[in-house]
Each structure stands twice: as structure tokens, then as C-alpha cells.
Amino acid sequence: MKNKKDLSKFRETVIEKYPNKVAKKRAKGIVNNDPENIPEIQANIRTIPGIITQRGCTYAGCKGVVLGPTRDIVNITHGPIGCGFYSWLTRRNQTTTTSDAEENFITYCFSTDMQDSNIVFGGEEKLKQAVREAVELFNPKAIGIFSTCPVGLIGDDVHKVAEQMMEEYDNKINIFGFSCEGYKGVSQSAGHHIANNQLYKHLIGNDDTVKGSTKYRINMLGEYNIGGDAFEIERIFEKCGIELVATFSGNSTISSFEQAHTADLSLVMCHRSINYVAEMLETSFGIPWIKVNLIGADSTAKALRKIAAYFEDEELIAKVEEVIAEEMKDVEAAREAVLPKTTGKTSMLFVGGSRAHHYQDLFEELGIRTVAAGYEFGHRDDYEGRRVLPSIKIDADSRNIEEITVKRDEKRYKERMTKEKLEEIQKQVDLEYNDYKGLMPQMEKGALVIDDLSHHEMDKLIEMYKPDIFCAGIKEKYVVQKMGVPLKQLHNYDSGGPYAGFKGAINFYNDISMMVSTSIWKEVKAPWEKEEMVQAVYAY
Ligand code: CFM
Numbered sequence: 001m002k003n004k005k006d007l008s009k010f011r012e013t014v015i016e017k018y019p020n021k022v023a024k025k026r027a028k029g030i031v032n033n034d035p036e037n038i039p040e041i042q043a044n045i046r047t048i049p050g051i052i053t054q055r056g057c058t059y060a061g062c063k064g065v066v067l068g069p070t071r072d073i074v075n076i077t078h079g080p081i082g083c084g085f086y087s088w089l090t091r092r093n094q095t096t097t098t099s100d101a102e103e104n105f106i107t108y109c110f111s112t113d114m115q116d117s118n119i120v121f122g123g124e125e126k127l128k129q130a131v132r133e134a135v136e137l138f139n140p141k142a143i144g145i146f147s148t149c150p151v152g153l154i155g156d157d158v159h160k161v162a163e164q165m166m167e168e169y170d171n172k173i174n175i176f177g178f179s180c181e182g183y184k185g186v187s188q189s190a191g192h193h194i195a196n197n198q199l200y201k202h203l204i205g206n207d208d209t210v211k212g213s214t215k216y217r218i219n220m221l222g223e224y225n226i227g228g229d230a231f232e233i234e235r236i237f238e239k240c241g242i243e244l245v246a247t248f249s250g251n252s253t254i255s256s257f258e259q260a261h262t263a264d265l266s267l268v269m270c271h272r273s274i275n276y277v278a279e280m281l282e283t284s285f286g287i288p289w290i291k292v293n294l295i296g297a298d299s300t301a302k303a304l305r306k307i308a309a310y311f312e313d314e315e316l317i318a319k320v321e322e323v324i325a326e327e328m329k330d331v332e333a334a335r336e337a338v339l340p341k342t343t344g345k346t347s348m349l350f351v352g353g354s355r356a357h358h359y360q361d362l363f364e365e366l367g368i369r370t371v372a373a374g375y376e377f378g379h380r381d382d383y384e385g386r387r388v389l390p391s392i393k394i395d396a397d398s399r400n401i402e403e404i405t406v407k408r409d410e411k412r413y414k415e416r417m418t419k420e421k422l423e424e425i426q427k428q429v430d431l432e433y434n435d436y437k438g439l440m441p442q443m444e445k446g447a448l449v450i451d452d453l454s455h456h457e458m459d460k461l462i463e464m465y466k467p468d469i470f471c472a473g474i475k476e477k478y479v480v481q482k483m484g485v486p487l488k489q490l491h492n493y494d495s496g497g498p499y500a501g502f503k504g505a506i507n508f509y510n511d512i513s514m515m516v517s518t519s520i521w522k523e524v525k526a527p528w529e530k531e532e533m534v535q536a537v538y539a540y
Helices: 004-015 020-027 058-066 081-086 116-121 124-138 149-154 158-168 188-202 229-240 254-258 271-285 297-311 314-342 355-365 380-384 386-391 419-428 455-465 474-482 501-517
Strands: 030-032 073-078 142-147 174-178 217-223 243-249 265-268 289-291 346-351 369-375 448-450 469-472 487-489
Touching: 004 020, 004 030, 004 455, 058 073, 058 142, 058 188, 058 271, 073 124, 124 142, 124 158, 142 158, 158 174, 174 188, 188 271, 217 229, 217 271, 229 243, 229 297, 229 314, 229 501, 243 254, 265 271, 265 297, 271 289, 271 380, 297 314, 297 355, 297 419, 297 501, 314 501, 346 355, 346 455, 355 369, 355 501, 369 455, 380 386, 455 474, 469 474, 469 501, 474 487, 487 501
Parallel strands: 073 142, 142 174, 217 243, 217 265, 265 289, 346 369, 346 469, 369 448, 469 487
Antiparallel strands: 030 448
């Protein structure tokens, strides 16, 4: 890694290749960080056509990300077969049933497989047929119908079909649709919002059953059980005696969403995909929310201490400390063993909307500096913190997403704790109640923060600064590796994980130390680097 000064040259070097107008626009999404005086970054705007982005689509954010990990809902993709197929399990969201009687539909891919004739004459009848088939074969508690691009273009009304089908089955099956056509928003982020609105309208608050312990009842928001993360988180909560009512949506079930309003605290992990659900739960039912990060052993310990502080219970406080002390023994031993190999290395992280921040904690624990990071589709508040929310301008793309009015549920609302009390606790332990400070305050001065990184920019980053490890997804993996830099997929963890919690941290330490200490990457040479080849130039 060259000196920090070089990082300031990146923006001008990289935008040089773009036409003027494009260069001007892209420049606003590339900043050198200053944690003392957070600079403004441009985010959540449409990618300029022609630029190769890392982003996915709105349908992916709705069907794949938010509803994908729930095991007992049949998720039907209304559209051409590819949309269903490519959003099927590639994210490695895992689940496990608690008994043989429980349903798990995650291993199936349901699609209406639209053909030319459905595009021309409409696909609603085919969709109804698909619902009937699903009911006949699986008799599920709930069915979700997801709109792909052609559905919006030809005007099939998935909501009407859902209503009709519910009637057909005497309202015994909860059937609802999502207007999550791929083009609907700027990115996956719009899809999260569409999905969460529907969860709120059709599921949350449907069942007042209080399952499990009446003490320390929490919801985990924005955790999706990639590579088994939720299993490790569940293990830790159970060990501490904390009752996990619902996770949105890792390892989740329909009834857990329906009972989420019986919890007394919400933890927000991925702020991007779910912060508005936390707000809805507070407005409707009086459940406060705090920001946590369970990626990183120290961060996990911090999160547990926050929960214990919130419940103000000596027994829980003592139990949490006991668990932390016990778990940290192995964590420390694993960390000590790899530190000589990892200390002083550099990393770059370019992932969706929160991991580019959360994983910096794990890298810090390994003594690895994150010199460049950014989100594919984060918003300004994910970078600069929630304090900038009032200054974010609403544009046509944000208006495209339904805003639902959330009201207090008079029957179920219960004030869990007064604002004064929360502030009092906050003075002793920083709960981050109703707050998220964003990625930038944590990153070092001068570090590069880049929104919606393009392939050209990624090539330049590697060429100019050669990090010891690059974290991104499958679209980047082999390009980066061919440049002689190891790439860790932080979306699906390659074949690794879990990386959350204490045991997850140990897995991560071991995997990363192996990746940064092998010499194999130095041997990677493209054919044209090894032997002379005929040169060619574009003629246009
Ligand atoms: Fe949240 Fe996610 Fe992420 Fe995300 Fe995603 Fe994901 Fe991600 Mo891939 S919900 S924003 S839309 S933490 S699928 S589990 S890894 S881009 S950083």
C-alpha cells in the first residue's frame, strides 16, 4: 500500500476517462473521508447507462433479500423463468425447521414462467393457475406474488389476483402481491421498501400470542442468515436468556412476523434494508429500536451490553458478562494466532448497503486497515449518519415507491419505556437509540468512500493501490483475482461462514488470514504479461 496521500489522486485519475457530463456526476459519488468533518456524498441515484454497476434490481431486493429467507411462505415469481431462477438461493440464506411438521419451501423455485402469449394477452389467468397449483401441492399458510418487469409493462394486476385468490380459498390462506418490478427504483433498496411495506400491511400485528419467555423479548431487524449467521446469533441470545421473537428475515417464519409486536425492543442490524420497519414498530406498538452490529466479536459484546443496559436487569447484565467472558477466550486465542499474518494489511470493501461498514469491525480486530469502501445502493444516511435525513431531497425515483401511513395501534400500543428513561440509560451506555452514525465517522481520514463503484473504477483502485484483500461479490470476483488480488465474497461468503457473533469471528479470522498470507496471487499473470502479443486498438 502506498502512502495515504495517493488516495486523494484517485478521483481525478478515474473520472478522466468519462465524458464531461458523466465525469461531473460520478465525481460527486467519490470522496476522501474526513471523520471530523463528514463530507457530503452523492448516493441513491440512477446509475448512468453504459457504466457497469455492481447493483441489482428492485425485484431482487424484494423477493430475494427480504422475503427470500422466510421458509413457510410460497414465493411465486410472476414473470419469465430467469428472474425466478437467478434469485433462487444464490445468496446462501439458510434456514432450519424446528420440527418435521414445519414447512420449508426455500428449496423450491416457484415461477409462472411467462411466455410470449402471456405478454401479448396478459398473464393473470396463468398466475391464478399457479396459485391454485401451489395450494393443491403445498397448502401453505401464505403466498407472496412478485412482479417482474414485464408484469408492470403489460399491466397485470397482481394485487387484484391476490385478493381474488384469497376469496377463492375463503381467506384461509394469506395471499398478497408486490409491485416490485425490476425497474421500479434505482436499485435493490426500492425493493426492500416495497417488501417491508407489505409485511407491515399483511402480517405484522396479526397474532397476539406471546410465545416463549415474557422477559427480555427482542426483534432482530435486518439479519438475513447468510451462511448461517442467524444460527450463531440465536445461539448467543439463547445462552444469555434473551427471547428472540422475530428476525426480519433470517431463519424466519410467517408467524414470527405476525407476533413481532409482542417484543419489547428492536435491534437494527442492516440499517439500509429495514430502518423504516423499526420506526413502524415504534409508532404502531411502542417498541423502541437501537442500532447494533453483530459482525465482529467486540461489536457482538457491545450489542449484548446494550440489550442488558436497556432491560436494566441485574441478572441479565451479569449473565451477558459471563457469556462474553466465556466466548472471548476462544476468540482471543484465534485472533492472537493470526495477528502476525494479518496486521498491517489493507482491505477494500464494496458491498450492498451495510456490510461495507459492518465488516470493517472484523477487519479492525485483525489489524487490517480499510482504505476504500462503499455501498452499491446505500443512501446518504448510511454513509453520513441519520442526522442528514432531513436534508435528503425526495426525487422522482423515491416518489415511485409507495409511502404508507403508519398509525398507532390503539389496542396494542404499549409504551415500553419513556423517552426520558431511554436518555438516562443512554448517558451511561451509548444505546444508539433511534440513531445510526453511518460508515464515514468510523473510517480513517483520507480513506476513499465511493458510492455505486463501477468496474472501471474498481480496475483503477486495484491498479493504483493493490490492496491485500478485496471484498465484493460474484460479478467482481474473477476479474479481481485475475489481477492478482484475493477476493472474499461478502454477499454469500463464498462457501464460508457463519461470520456473525463470536464463533463467526473465529471463522472469519481463519479464512482471511489464509487469504492474505498465501503467495499464490503473486503467481497470477495474464497471458499478455508473460509473452508478447499482437496489440489492438479500438477504431471508432
Ligand atoms: Fe442489508 Fe444484506 Fe447488505 Fe442488503 Fe444485499 Fe446481502 Fe448485501 Mo448482498 S440486506 S444491504 S440487499 S446486509 S444481499 S444480506 S450481502 S447486497 S450488504
